[in-house]
Amino acid sequence: MPHADSVYLPGYIQTKTEFWDHVHLQLQALLEDQRYWVSNLSNAASLIYSSLSAFSKYFGDSERAVNWAGFYVRGDLFPRPRICKESPLPDDKLLLGPFCGKPACQFIPVAPGKERGVCAAAYLKGETLLVPDVEAYPGHIACDGETKSEIVCPLLLEHEGSTMVLGVLDLDCLALNGFDEEDKAGLEKIAKLVVNSSDW
Ligand code: SME
Numbered sequence: 201m202p203h204a205d206s207v208y209l210p211g212y213i214q215t216k217t218e219f220w221d222h223v224h225l226q227l228q229a230l231l232e233d234q235r236y237w238v239s240n241l242s243n244a245a246s247l248i249y250s251s252l253s254a255f256s257k258y259f260g261d262s263e264r265a266v267n268w269a270g271f272y273v274r275g276d277l278f279p280r281p282r283i284c285k286e287s288p289l290p291d292d293k294l295l296l297g298p299f300c301g302k303p304a305c306q307f308i309p310v311a312p313g314k315e316r317g318v319c320a321a322a323y324l325k326g327e328t329l330l331v332p333d334v335e336a337y338p339g340h341i342a343c344d345g346e347t348k349s350e351i352v353c354p355l356l357l358e359h360e361g362s363t364m365v366l367g368v369l370d371l372d373c374l375a376l377n378g379f380d381e382e383d384k385a386g387l388e389k390i391a392k393l394v395v396n397s398s399d400w
Pocket residue numbers: 268304305308316317318319320339340341342343344350370372
């Protein structure tokens with residue numbers, strides 16, 4: 201099957217649970233035999249964004265559309281420059297990773313006391329945050345003035361008996377209350393799959 205067909209949404213998919221199970225299955229197939237996180241997160245962002253655009257019952261390309269889907273990753277996990285002059289990789293910032301949507305802010309400070317925004321809060325808490333109205337969230341970073349609601353899910357890696365937070369998966373919606381508990385459950389499973397399918 202051509203890779204692009206993985207965003208095709210069969211007609212029987214009506215509920216959010218069916219939707220997220222389907223996306224999870226498609227993503228499993230896409231990430232097979234590939235462990236580079238840049239590549240895996242790129243296909244994950246594209247699959248999530250394109251599948252949500254096709255899910256017209258809840259999102260689609262209407263005024264309820266998801267206008268951004270992507271990742272912010274801890275700076276020190278980025279590949280080191282090997283050809284040009286090496287620059288230090290920051291461990292106190294999340295850097296913009298693979299995404300779909302309009303251009304977004306390049307980095308997010310996460311050093312305790314200097315953190316700002318929803319992504320930093322989800323990263324530091326290690327918990328998914330549902331924000332029904334971004335304007336009511338103190339410190340929200342507005343990358344796109346059209347965004348009304350947001351969900352941010354941490355990327356959690358179980359490693360040598362402890363849990364590391366590698367970054368976050370962030371989705372923005374043009375409508376208030378765009379996301380709910382079913383989206384949270386679905387995204388958390390997707391985040392786990394992406395983390396465990398990649399080398400960090
Ligand atoms: N709104 C986020 C910043 C990232 S953009 O939404 C893509 C925040 O407050 O952390």
